Amino acid sequence: MRTLTALGNEIHKGLLHAWSERLQIFIELPMFAVFILLLGPLLGQGQQIAAGHVRWSLDSGTTSVLVVWFVPFIFFYMQVVKTFWRLLGEIQTGTIEQVYLSPLPSWLVVAAGRVVAASIETLLVAGASYGIVRAFVPLHIAWTPAALLPAVLIMVSAVGVSLIIAGATLVWKRIQLVNDTVLMLVMLFSAAAIPLITVPGWWTTTSRAFPLTAGVANLYDTLFQHRSAFAAWGTGGLIWLLVTAAVYLAVGILAFRLGEHTAKRRGTLARY
Amino acid sequence: MSTLALPRTGSPALAVRLVANETRKGLQLLWRRRALTITFVVMHAITFLGFRLLIGGGHIVTPLLAATLPALLAFAVAQTAALQGSGGIAEEINGGTLGQTQLGPASPQLQVLGRLAALTAEGLGAAVLLGVVFILGYGVHYSYRPATLIPAVLTVADGLGYALLITAFTVRVVSIGAITHVFGMAIQFFGGVLVPVSVFPHAVETFTRFLPTTLGVQALNATLAGRSLWTGTLGWLVLHVGVSLALGATVYVRNIRRARREGGL
Numbered sequence: 001m002r003t004l005t006a007l008g009n010e011i012h013k014g015l016l017h018a019w020s021e022r023l024q025i026f027i028e029l030p031m032f033a034v035f036i037l038l039l040g041p042l043l044g045q046g047q048q049i050a051a052g053h054v055r056w057s058l059d060s061g062t063t064s065v066l067v068v069w070f071v072p073f074i075f076f077y078m079q080v081v082k083t084f085w086r087l088l089g090e091i092q093t094g095t096i097e098q099v100y101l102s103p104l105p106s107w108l109v110v111a112a113g114r115v116v117a118a119s120i121e122t123l124l125v126a127g128a129s130y131g132i133v134r135a136f137v138p139l140h141i142a143w144t145p146a147a148l149l150p151a152v153l154i155m156v157s158a159v160g161v162s163l164i165i166a167g168a169t170l171v172w173k174r175i176q177l178v179n180d181t182v183l184m185l186v187m188l189f190s191a192a193a194i195p196l197i198t199v200p201g202w203w204t205t206t207s208r209a210f211p212l213t214a215g216v217a218n219l220y221d222t223l224f225q226h227r228s229a230f231a232a233w234g235t236g237g238l239i240w241l242l243v244t245a246a247v248y249l250a251v252g253i254l255a256f257r258l259g260e261h262t263a264k265r266r267g268t269l270a271r272y
Numbered sequence: 273m274s275t276l277a278l279p280r281t282g283s284p285a286l287a288v289r290l291v292a293n294e295t296r297k298g299l300q301l302l303w304r305r306r307a308l309t310i311t312f313v314v315m316h317a318i319t320f321l322g323f324r325l326l327i328g329g330g331h332i333v334t335p336l337l338a339a340t341l342p343a344l345l346a347f348a349v350a351q352t353a354a355l356q357g358s359g360g361i362a363e364e365i366n367g368g369t370l371g372q373t374q375l376g377p378a379s380p381q382l383q384v385l386g387r388l389a390a391l392t393a394e395g396l397g398a399a400v401l402l403g404v405v406f407i408l409g410y411g412v413h414y415s416y417r418p419a420t421l422i423p424a425v426l427t428v429a430d431g432l433g434y435a436l437l438i439t440a441f442t443v444r445v446v447s448i449g450a451i452t453h454v455f456g457m458a459i460q461f462f463g464g465v466l467v468p469v470s471v472f473p474h475a476v477e478t479f480t481r482f483l484p485t486t487l488g489v490q491a492l493n494a495t496l497a498g499r500s501l502w503t504g505t506l507g508w509l510v511l512h513v514g515v516s517l518a519l520g521a522t523v524y525v526r527n528i529r530r531a532r533r534e535g536g537l
Contacts, residue, residue, distance in 0.1 A: 181315030
């Protein structure tokens with residue numbers, strides 16, 4: 001019961017943080033939608049762009065796939081970047097040490113509040129992005145409750161990645177530029193999971209190790225190919241999806257514990 | 273009770289010393305985190321290569337790389353300065369040391385000038401490294417002329433104006449750092465890192481000109497391609513730089529004064 005109360009309090013705190021950042025979320029809204037709209041005609045068009053010829057037409061099929069590719073990325077952004085900034089704020093003000101007064105494991109305190117807030121923020125931003133994009137081009141996505149399975153596993157992977165970043169933050173503090181790159185790489189490599197561009201073999205192979213690829217591939221298979229979300233094998237197969245989610249979460253917890261241990265040993269857990 | 277008279281900042285020599293002190297502090301911090309700075313440069317390079325592969329359909333299209341490289345360098349300056357400027361101020365506010373800096377004789381204007389000089393060094397260091405790696409690595413050829421320095425300097429100044437504005441907003445809203453990442457994505461996408469802005473539809477191209485680095489990159493690309501500097505965007509670029517630096521400085525000083533008044537430092 002005490003654990004549940006502590007968990008509920010962390011979630012409440014996370015939601016209060018999210019509410020205090022409502023202006024930021026409002027600013028973010030149109031940007032994601034515009035990215036989705038403009039990226040479609042540019043993917044894989046390097047030669048034509050170099051020659052100065054781009055055909056700016058919105059294709060319904062391409063844009064629908066882009067939406068399904070981008071929404072999980074929005075969640076990754078909300079989870080990873082905002083966990084980092086919140087944790088950094090706690091390190092700088094010294095309140096991070098209060099985490100150890102809680103009955104919960106420290107990694108759970110850091111991740112739990114953020115994940116619910118990030119889910120709600122993502123629902124809002126993704127919903128609005130969907131609406132904005134839908135106003136320009138019809139979207140054909142075969143929504144099914146089975147898509148919740150990859151969605152949840154993507155969230156687990158995102159929590160793992162955010163904990164890896166959090167562990168690094170405890171040791172090196174201001175690593176905000178690392179966030180930028182990590183997120184960009186996650187997004188770029190997950191492009192291998194959707195059939196919008198032809199990527200080299202090494203890209204496909206490498207992309208399987210990235211946390212978003214299996215989830216996006218499973219979502220694509222489920223929502224566009226009418227395959228079962230429970231199909232076991234392949235890039236988006238349930239087994240690989242479960243493996244990546246479990247590994248990222250486990251590595252995240254380990255990295256956080258390691259960062260915490262290092263910071264405690266150096267006496268630099270908080271900096272004030 | 274004894275009182276200690278602070279030296280007046282009216283003398284130019286003292287003002288220079290105060291700015292130099294702030295710059296030195298910034299450079300010392302930069303040196304302490306040099307390993308992280310090098311990591312950032314490597315990561316900028318990997319991201320850029322990723323973009324090139326995404327747009328090239330898994331291949332590097334060298335003419336496109338050459339057309340977008342100046343935008344990457346401008347982005348490296350602007351985003352490094354914005355993230356480090358915002359992160360630095362947030363750290364000082366959260367740690368309580370920003371209030372202490374206000375006890376010295378340096379005005380907020382002089383302090384921020386010193387900070388900007390250090391951020392410029394950090395951003396330019398990253399940009400130079402990236403430029404050397406890609407130009408040598410991919411055999412990119414540009415038409416180097418002394419006139420290229422004019423848009424280059426203006427682009428750096430424009431990026432610093434943006435960084436100053438973000439830093440100023442951080443004084444008011446400490447948690448603003450997270451949104452800098454979205455702005456960074458917007459600058460990469462619309463500022464010419466992903467594709468040259470000239471390929472965007474006219475309305476989008478017009479919008480991109482309000483972003484921190486776009487006009488500078490257009491002028492830079494023109495001179496690097498051997499075209500004249502005096503046609504096109506130079507006038508707008510000068511105006512953009514003036515407005516962004518003036519706006520950044522005004523908002524910064526205003527927010528510092530407000531924070532002092534309200535006890536928000």
